[in-house]
Amino acid sequence: MALGGSAPRRYGEAMLDLAAEEKAVDEYRGALADLAGIDPLALRSLADPSIARERRLAAAQAMVLGRPPALRGLVALLIRRERIELLPAISAAFGDLVDEREGVAKARVTTAVALDAKQRTGVVERLEKATGKRIKATFTVDPELMGGARVQVGDHLVDASLRAQLGAMRTQLARS
Amino acid sequence: MATTSSEITDIIKAQIKGFEGRSESADVGTVVEIGDGIARVHGLGGAMASELLDFGNGVLGLAFNLEEDTVSAIVLGEYTGIKEGGEVRTTGRIVETPVGDGLVGRVVDPLGRPLDGKGAVQASGARPVDVVAPGVIARQNVDTPVQTGIKVIDAITPIGRGQRELIIGDRQTGKSAVAIDTIINQKGKALTCVYVAIGQKESSVAKIVATLEENGAMEHTIVVVAGAADPATLQYLAPFAGCAMGEFFRDNGKDALIVYDDLSKHAWAYRQVSLLVRRPPGREAYPGDVFYLHSRLLERAARLNKENGGGSLTALPIIETQANDISAYIPTNVISITDGQIYLETDLFNQGIRPAMNAGLSVSRVGGDAQTKAMKSVVKSLKADLAQYRELAAFAQFGSDLDKVTQQQLRRGERVVEIMKQPQYEPLSLEREVVIIFAATSGYLDDVPTGRVKEFERALYRFMETQYKPLADAIARDKKFDEAIQKQAKAMVEEFKKTVSYADASPSEAKPERAKDAATS
Numbered sequence: 175m176a177l178g179g180s181a182p183r184r185y186g187e188a189m190l191d192l193a194a195e196e197k198a199v200d201e202y203r204g205a206l207a208d209l210a211g212i213d214p215l216a217l218r219s220l221a222d223p224s225i226a227r228e229r230r231l232a233a234a235q236a237m238v239l240g241r242p243p244a245l246r247g248l249v250a251l252l253i254r255r256e257r258i259e260l261l262p263a264i265s266a267a268f269g270d271l272v273d274e275r276e277g278v279a280k281a282r283v284t285t286a287v288a289l290d291a292k293q294r295t296g297v298v299e300r301l302e303k304a305t306g307k308r309i310k311a312t313f314t315v316d317p318e319l320m321g322g323a324r325v326q327v328g329d330h331l332v333d334a335s336l337r338a339q340l341g342a343m344r345t346q347l348a349r350s
Numbered sequence: 351m352a353t354t355s356s357e358i359t360d361i362i363k364a365q366i367k368g369f370e371g372r373s374e375s376a377d378v379g380t381v382v383e384i385g386d387g388i389a390r391v392h393g394l395g396g397a398m399a400s401e402l403l404d405f406g407n408g409v410l411g412l413a414f415n416l417e418e419d420t421v422s423a424i425v426l427g428e429y430t431g432i433k434e435g436g437e438v439r440t441t442g443r444i445v446e447t448p449v450g451d452g453l454v455g456r457v458v459d460p461l462g463r464p465l466d467g468k469g470a471v472q473a474s475g476a477r478p479v480d481v482v483a484p485g486v487i488a489r490q491n492v493d494t495p496v497q498t499g500i501k502v503i504d505a506i507t508p509i510g511r512g513q514r515e516l517i518i519g520d521r522q523t524g525k526s527a528v529a530i531d532t533i534i535n536q537k538g539k540a541l542t543c544v545y546v547a548i549g550q551k552e553s554s555v556a557k558i559v560a561t562l563e564e565n566g567a568m569e570h571t572i573v574v575v576a577g578a579a580d581p582a583t584l585q586y587l588a589p590f591a592g593c594a595m596g597e598f599f600r601d602n603g604k605d606a607l608i609v610y611d612d613l614s615k616h617a618w619a620y621r622q623v624s625l626l627v628r629r630p631p632g633r634e635a636y637p638g639d640v641f642y643l644h645s646r647l648l649e650r651a652a653r654l655n656k657e658n659g660g661g662s663l664t665a666l667p668i669i670e671t672q673a674n675d676i677s678a679y680i681p682t683n684v685i686s687i688t689d690g691q692i693y694l695e696t697d698l699f700n701q702g703i704r705p706a707m708n709a710g711l712s713v714s715r716v717g718g719d720a721q722t723k724a725m726k727s728v729v730k731s732l733k734a735d736l737a738q739y740r741e742l743a744a745f746a747q748f749g750s751d752l753d754k755v756t757q758q759q760l761r762r763g764e765r766v767v768e769i770m771k772q773p774q775y776e777p778l779s780l781e782r783e784v785v786i787i788f789a790a791t792s793g794y795l796d797d798v799p800t801g802r803v804k805e806f807e808r809a810l811y812r813f814m815e816t817q818y819k820p821l822a823d824a825i826a827r828d829k830k831f832d833e834a835i836q837k838q839a840k841a842m843v844e845e846f847k848k849t850v851s852y853a854d855a856s857p858s859e860a861k862p863e864r865a866k867d868a869a870t871s
Contacts, residue, residue, distance in 0.1 A: 180419070326378065329378060329395040329396060330396065331376055331377070332374070333375070334374075
């Protein structure tokens with residue numbers, strides 16, 4: 175979720191431009207995701223102002239050794255601007271931007287009972303047909319839905335669960 | 351309504367049969383911040399400006415600010431049930447309020463929910479609260495009067511149907527009283543009234559409703575209340591909702607009158623909401639669009655032409671000033687938007703001149719066209735008499751030996767001022783207003799001591815309605831005061847003066863209240 179201001183998205187956009195110039199978008203995505211996955215404690219020490227900035231910079235540069243040059247630049251810049259703790263958010267924003275560029279939408283499918291692999295591909299195929307985008311779906315199970323499914327693609331929600339329909343019926347009955 | 355249990359079962363059966371198991375489809379977001387009636391919602395990428403949002407459990411909100419990642423929404427009503435992380439859905443609707451004849455006589459909140467315990471509101475439909483005002487093509491000049499029943503207003507600052515006339519003054523100068531009297535006087539005059547109380551004490555509102563009921567004025571009145579304890583969001587919506595209810599009558603070819611009591615508190619509510627959603631503050635910390643807020647509201651008062659049904663909506667906004675400062679931000683804004691103002695002053699009020707209208711600073715920019723012929727023909731010399739009196743009164747305090755002409759002008763002025771006084775909740779009919787103003791400006795009161803003017807006035811009304819009924823009826827019917835009628839009126843007043851002599855002050859009849867009036871004038 176891109177909370178905490180628009181800074182991560184701005185850095186993400188800049189990185190995407192650079193990556194696209196180098197035609198290495200996927201490589202950058204993987205590398206950023208790796209970096210974002212470092213120990214949170216390590217990330218916090220990198221942002222710790224009580225440690226001399228040169229030492230933190232040296233440590234960070236050792237960490238990104240052998241990574242693409244723009245990534246080394248990004249980490250150095252973030253250390254210098256004291257914004258290194260944005261790294262996970264930048265990675266997420268970068269991923270979102272790449273998905274958006276390639277027409278990939280994220281979907282969250284919630285069902286009352288677990289779906290098997292065949293049903294899952296069926297759902298994804300139907301969603302892809304409906305939205306015209308490639309769908310990356312995550313599946314969760316929530317017995318409280320009682321039946322049916324609830325699908326959220328981006329901000330858009332289609333609620334075809336039994337719970338929602340019973341709720342609608344209740345408000346309609348209460349109204350009249 | 352008595353419904354037996356078997357009927358209920360039947361109703362439910364029919365509804366279950368007709369219920370279509372559709373899947374709901376909406377944009378959703380999550381509440382990330384909630385407080386002070388403002389919710390910040392992440393997501394809701396597809397929300398429209400001013401769209402209604404569903405916070406669940408029947409709580410609704412209004413999309414107020416659309417930002418890059420978030421939407422700032424104002425919650426309409428109780429917001430304590432909303433939690434961080436809660437789901438918010440778009441509804442595809444904008445804020446509406448019920449409208450129709452069924453609302454007349456009711457006390458409702460801005461969303462049309464009843465507050466008077468008289469059961470559900472029988473609305474004939476719903477209307478969006480914030481709509482664009484009618485354009486130039488649909489409008490027509492103001493040409494029919496709103497009889498306020500208040501002599502000084504009907505004579506000096508007449509109000510036409512479709513006009514916006516501001517009532518402005520300090521606290522306790524009788525602003526609401528003018529509006530209430532006007533509403534009371536509309537009994538049987540085919541003019542539906544909407545009284546919008548914004549940020550007022552519930553006790554004041556209850557008193558006003560009781561007054562209206564006592565005088566039989568609730569039969570043609572809708573009261574919309576967003577009290578002092580209601581959230582600022584509802585206070586912000588109240589005038590727009592009331593206006594939508596009034597527009598229903600306007601657009602159906604009928605006449606309506608709306609009182610906004612008062613727009614200063616509305617501006618405060620809007621300032622609070624705007625600052626909470628972090629819109630930049632401007633002068634006096636009001637947001638930059640507070641002028642547009644009031645201009646788009648008051649612009650909806652209009653007189654429509656025949657092709658559009660010929661209905662009208664007259665607006666009487668009220669503004670409270672601080673220490674007579676009419677050059678503060680909100681007062682100047684609303685003065686410049688409206689078609690004139692009735693300026694009430696504390697000094698005059700304390701001198702016993704009630705309504706405490708300052709005749710010099712009060713104007714009506716379009717109402718003159720709407721004034722009845724009868725009134726128009728008697729007020730000409732009235733305005734001159736008052737203006738001369740105001741000029742001379744200041745000098746006369748020092749001069750002891752004034753020439754005859756000056757003395758005469760002063761004497762006339764004093765009587766005219768006395769005639770313009772009027773007690774609360776006693777609006778007058780047109781014929782009474784016309785006859786008393788005619789008598790005063792023609793000099794028939796010059797020999798009546800100021801202390802007995804009120805007595806003279808009351809007796810003259812009685813005399814006219816008993817001895818000269820045809821004359822009174824003729825003025826009321828034709829709304830004219832031509833030579834023939836003038837002759838009759840003259841004869842009547844002369845005859846009346848012969849019946850009782852008011853030439854000298856009669857202490858025996860002077861009631862304490864009247865004695866006080868005499869002392870101040």
